Amino acid sequence: MHDKTLTQLAASLKSGEFSSRELTSHYLRKIEKADGTLNSFITVTGEQALNQAEAADKARAAGDTGLLTGIPLALKDIFCTRDVKTSCGSKMLDNFIAPYNATVVEKLSAAGTISLGKTNMDEFAMGSSNENSHYGAVKNPWDLKAVPGGSSGGSAAAVAAGLAPAAMGTDTGGSIRQPAAFCGITGLKPTYGRVSRYGMIAYASSLDQAGPMARSAEDCAHLMNVIAGHDVRDSTSVARGVPDYTESLNAPLSGLKIGLPKEYFGDGLAPEVEKSVRDAVKVYESMGATVREVSLPHTHYAIPAYYVIAPAEASSNLSRFDGVRFGHRCQDPVDLMDLYKRSRAEGFGEEVKRRILIGTHTLSEGFFDAYYTKAQKVRRLIRQDFLDAFEEVDVLMGPAAPTPAFDLGAKKDPVSMYLQDIYTIAVNLAGIPGISVPAGLAGGRPIGLQILGTHFAEAQLLNVAHQYQQATDWHLQLPAIAEENA
Amino acid sequence: MQWETVIGLEVHVQLATRSKIFSGASTAFGAEPNTQACAVDLGLPGTLPVLNEQAVAMAVQFGLAVHSDIAEVSVFDRKNYFYADLPKGYQTSQMYHPIVGPGEVEITLEDGTSKRIRIHHAHLEEDAGKSLHEDFMGMTGIDLNRAGTPLLEIVSEPDMRNAKEAAAYLKAIHSIVTYLGISDGNMAEGSMRCDVNVSVRPKGQEAFGTRAEIKNVNSFRFVERAIAFEVERQIELIEDGGTVVQETRLFDPERDETRSMRTKEEANDYRYFPCPDLLPVVLDEAYLDHLRSQLPELPADKRERFQSELGLSAYDASVLSASREMAEFFEEVHHVCGDAKQAANWVQGELSGALNRENLSITNSPISARQLGELLSRVLDDTINGKAAKQVFQALWNGQGENADEIIETKGLKQVTDTGAIEAMIDQAIAESPAQVAQYRDAEPDKRGKMIGYFVGQVMKASRGTANPQQVNGVLKAKLDALL
Known part of the structure; x- marks a missing residue:
């Protein structure tokens, strides 16, 4: 069952080939066997999942079903789930049980899907390797010495290893696309505002966006049909009609204009990644697409701008974790200041502290204009780069990350870690959608092709990605661990 | 400095x-x-x-x-x-x-x-x-x-x-x-x-x-x-x-x-x-x-209108427009009784005094604006005099009647304007006060005005406050002076 895509599983459930309970049990067994090694889940909600599966089977028997009824999924532990711990990968929230569901969780539940549990992640979504988790690093299913990427590393690893057919992730600076690339799965970061952020623990509010991570673009389209749309509880979600993302999956690509940003093929790009990406572009050319080079001249400012804006917002967003109302509280505080200092010193990990410090500094009196205001100007220029490019071409293509997955512990220096996100981060600053699709393997580690579109072009991205997956089978390949534990 | x-x-x-x-x-x-x-x-x-x-x-x-x-x-x-x-x-x-x-x-x-x-x-x-x-x-x-x-x-x-x-x-x-x-x-x-x-x-x-x-x-x-x-x-x-x-x-x-x-x-x-x-x-x-069109009349505009249209003093206009509740109360009193000056005096005087004594806001006034307005109408049409009006006010405050007319009726506070009845009471007061009459007669003419107050008091007492004080004054003076 685990080698099937979500779309195929939905068909099997519909035809009665197996029940949701059988399917859910299958995934729970796989988690049981493999996750001791991978560490992709923080919380597994087996009993609840089986109950939901039985309810789904009953609903199906009664004829009351949607396309995804009975499909098990995994949720990044950043989405608040009523009655189930939501840790955000942090000691700070190790004891936190939200009294409500995130909108994404509500919508998935209303669509009849089943939650297998909550996946591991970099603490508060800050990281590109999933090594910053209070619950320990996640291992890449393709190579246990390698990282799965981050911050949605648990979701990516779980899907790649066949522990869940799909998972929800979030992407603030590449956190869906880079782990999807490292783990050989398909991950879509929608346009900012396309999916509600309500109940998603905020890292950098103006950049955070939830999206699906699955085996195929088609799977992602089905999930987007469920999660996209305006939410009155999130003022930044956009009131704009939601198309049926599956409808245009098979639109032909002849005449598609592809742009290759020259800045995405420069120094630092591993040759094997470049080869895979250029091979993928050739596949598109064979389908009748045209290719030209374009320029995104402000690309090299993206990382510095991001590391001003995101930590600034984070320093404020994470102020609520103060030990007063919920979360970690230090032992026997002597006064309020002591309570704050020790609770936060004990509850937050190193990378989170680093970003809070950076953000606090850049917002400080005397530095605000030089950092924050300047970074916002850069952000507008970066956005304009993309808008200009989309005047010329329909989509942009390039690598999702400069290299395939690197080894656990390989990047000790924060700046070298930050450079991982060089091709993904500008997309968040511009607010446009991007998708990463498996496009090769190098040394047994997957390589991701990133496809970018203009605002609200998700349907087009899914169409372009799906057509590639009709012509290639990189997305169907599974790591050995998925088969071993079958 | x-x-x-x-x-x-x-x-x-x-x-x-x-x-x-x-x-x-x-x-x-x-x-x-x-x-x-x-x-x-x-x-x-x-x-x-x-x-x-x-x-x-x-x-x-x-x-x-x-x-x-x-x-x-x-x-x-x-x-x-x-x-x-x-x-x-x-x-x-x-x-x-x-x-x-x-x-x-x-x-x-x-x-x-x-x-x-x-x-x-x-x-x-x-x-x-x-x-x-x-x-x-x-x-x-x-x-x-x-x-x-x-x-x-x-x-x-x-x-x-x-x-x-x-x-x-x-x-x-x-x-x-x-x-x-x-x-x-x-x-x-x-x-x-x-x-x-x-x-x-x-x-x-x-x-x-x-x-x-x-x-x-x-x-x-x-x-x-x-x-x-x-x-x-x-x-x-x-x-x-x-x-x-x-x-x-x-x-x-x-x-x-x-x-x-x-x-x-x-x-x-x-x-x-x-x-x-x-x-x-x-x-x-x-x-x-849209919001502009919904704005109520504001205090500054009200103050201005109270002065220009109703002829109130700047001070009265400012006090009465200070709060919306006060202004609305005053305007209702005025609307009922038709006399802005009288309404202003009573709202700022008798009513505000009573509210302050009992630490009440005007919205909690035991007397409604309509009740006060009706009371003032009875003063204005000479049904009662000012003194009786205060009694009616107190009775309304205490909830002893629905409206001024009812209280005037039950308490018999209707002002006596019948000249014959007033003359009779005056004659009686003069007859019962020979000593005061003698004093009046012997007094310097410019002191007599003050002394007349005693006789007015006697007559008002006899009428239980219902005699028209101006009338009493005039007739008394004529009758006493006739004795000189």
Whole structure:
């Protein structure tokens, strides 16, 4: 069952080939066997999942079903789930049980899907390797010495290893696309505002966006049909009609204009990644697409701008974790200041502290204009780069990350870690959608092709990605661990 | 040296929305602690603010009432600081682009003169919760019911020159917001709070002195007292060779003094930046026009109309227009009895006196405006005299009758204007007071006027107050003089 895509599983459930309970049990067994090694889940909600599966089977028997009824999924532990711990990968929230569901969780539940549990992640979504988790690093299913990427590393690893057919992730600076690339799965970061952020623990509010991570673009389209749309509880979600993302999956690509940003093929790009990406572009050319080079001249400012804006917002967003109302509280505080200092010193990990410090500094009196205001100007220029490019071409293509997955512990220096996100981060600053699709393997580690579109072009991205997956089978390949534990 | 005081006020007005500024929780006062704080107010992870449109409308109404420029685009910023009753670790406010731009308010002083006070801006923000330091065995209790309550912070220019002007300004703001119905203006419940910026400078000097900010002054009286203390403190300090330091001070009404809370060096760096969870508020002309068309008559317009149309004095017009409730009561009394002067006298005199004695507001008056108006009609048409009117007033106050006519009837207070009956009572009074008649006769002519009062009293007593006093006076004088 685990080698099937979500779309195929939905068909099997519909035809009665197996029940949701059988399917859910299958995934729970796989988690049981493999996750001791991978560490992709923080919380597994087996009993609840089986109950939901039985309810789904009953609903199906009664004829009351949607396309995804009975499909098990995994949720990044950043989405608040009523009655189930939501840790955000942090000691700070190790004891936190939200009294409500995130909108994404509500919508998935209303669509009849089943939650297998909550996946591991970099603490508060800050990281590109999933090594910053209070619950320990996640291992890449393709190579246990390698990282799965981050911050949605648990979701990516779980899907790649066949522990869940799909998972929800979030992407603030590449956190869906880079782990999807490292783990050989398909991950879509929608346009900012396309999916509600309500109940998603905020890292950098103006950049955070939830999206699906699955085996195929088609799977992602089905999930987007469920999660996209305006939410009155999130003022930044956009009131704009939601198309049926599956409808245009098979639109032909002849005449598609592809742009290759020259800045995405420069120094630092591993040759094997470049080869895979250029091979993928050739596949598109064979389908009748045209290719030209374009320029995104402000690309090299993206990382510095991001590391001003995101930590600034984070320093404020994470102020609520103060030990007063919920979360970690230090032992026997002597006064309020002591309570704050020790609770936060004990509850937050190193990378989170680093970003809070950076953000606090850049917002400080005397530095605000030089950092924050300047970074916002850069952000507008970066956005304009993309808008200009989309005047010329329909989509942009390039690598999702400069290299395939690197080894656990390989990047000790924060700046070298930050450079991982060089091709993904500008997309968040511009607010446009991007998708990463498996496009090769190098040394047994997957390589991701990133496809970018203009605002609200998700349907087009899914169409372009799906057509590639009709012509290639990189997305169907599974790591050995998925088969071993079958 | 002659000193001049310079005062600016920051008035925090709690807006009378049903729910909070960024959540659906109720804003009602006095509920059990933490029963009116939802996930958003508690700052739970993942929750997001959604702006209350009613709060925006109220801020705009205020802006229109003080002739401000309303910002086409205003932006919410986060003011970051840690405090136990500030759940998110930041207060959502408007630092750089407030909704209400420069405007002005006219204040009326006790001598009847008026002055314009400029408003720098007014911005929307959320209130924090409350820290309770008693009853928790040395710990602090946090009540977040108030967290997220919408506030409009109205910042004046430093245009006031003494405590009276500051109090008059605060009253003017109070009267505007209650007229608009955008706040209940209840200072005791904290619906209106005020920070006072005070500095002094040698008279004639243009540059401002260093100011102190006095926090949380929550009554008209305290504003005057806090300023009086602070001005004296600053002058004394300078005259003794010291310098005023920029600092935040707290007014202690128990001791009638201000105390240093924190100096500028200790001040927080609030690290303001635009709140990424909220979109900019964009208002178009049509929206402003709609709200403008809904504005009620405001205190300044009412005051003007009371003078020009009703012929009231500047003072009366100003007192009667000070609150919407007072003005509406007066206008109803006037409408019923038809005589503005009489209505003004009674509302400010008998009624206000009685309300003050029993510590009641005009909205809780036991006598309705209609009842008072009907009573005054009976005075105006000479059914009763002024003295009887006071009795009827008291009876209505005590609930001894539905209306003036009923009380006049049951108490037999109808004024006696029948000349024959009055003459009979006068004759009787004269006959029963030979000694007083003799005194009257022997008195110097210019003293007799005063002595006539005794006989009037006797006649009024005999009529149980119902005789028409003017009539009694006239006939008495004629009859006594005839005895000379």
